[in-house]
Amino acid sequence: MRIALHTRLKPGREQEYEAAHREVPAELVAAIRAAGARDWTIWRSGPDLFHVLDCDDYAALLAALADLPVNVAWQARMAGMQEVAHDYSPTGAARGLPVVWRLNP
Template identity: 70%
Template sequence: MRVALHTRLKPGTEAAYEQAHREVPEELTRAIRAAGAHAWTIWRSGLDLFHVIDCDDYPSLIAALEDLPVNIAWQARMSGYLDVVHDYTAEGATKGLPEVWNLP
C-alpha cells in the first residue's frame, strides 16, 4: 500500500523540524518498520510537507504505533512544529492525497 499525505509547518519552524528529523530515535524507526512500513519519505516546499509511505496497511501501522511511548514522545515533539498534522482519516472520505497520475 502506498499513502501520500500532506502536513503543514507552523511558520518559523522549518529549521527545527528538519533538525528533529536528523535525530529520529532509532527505537522509533525500528517500531515503524516492525509495524509494516517499508519506506517513508518526506519532502518540504516552504511550509508544506509531503509524505509518501510504502507499507503493508497504513491504518494498521498507525494503530500499532499509537500507544508506544517513543511515538507518543515523538508526536508531542512534532505537534510543536505542525500547523496541520495530516490529512488522513481512516473512517472519513479523505485517504491521503489522491493519485492523479503515475508513470508505470
C-alpha cells in the same frame, strides 16, 4: 501500498523540524519498520510537507504506532512545530492524498 500525505509546519519552524529529523530515535525507526513500513520519505516546500509511505497496511501501521510511547512522545514534539499534523486517529488512514495519475500503474 503507497500512501501520500500532506502536513504543514507553523511559520518559521522549518529548520527546527529538519533538525529533529536528523535525530529520529532509533526505537521509533524500529517501531515504524515493525509496523510494516518499508520506506517513508518526507519532502518540504516552505512550510508544506509531503510524505510518501510504502507499507503493508497503512491502517494497521497507524494502529500499531498510535499509542506506542516513543511515537506518542515524537508526535507531541512534532505537534509543537506543525499546523497540520499526521493523523494517527482511526479515521487517519482514509486521509491520504488521492492518486491523480501514475506513469506506471
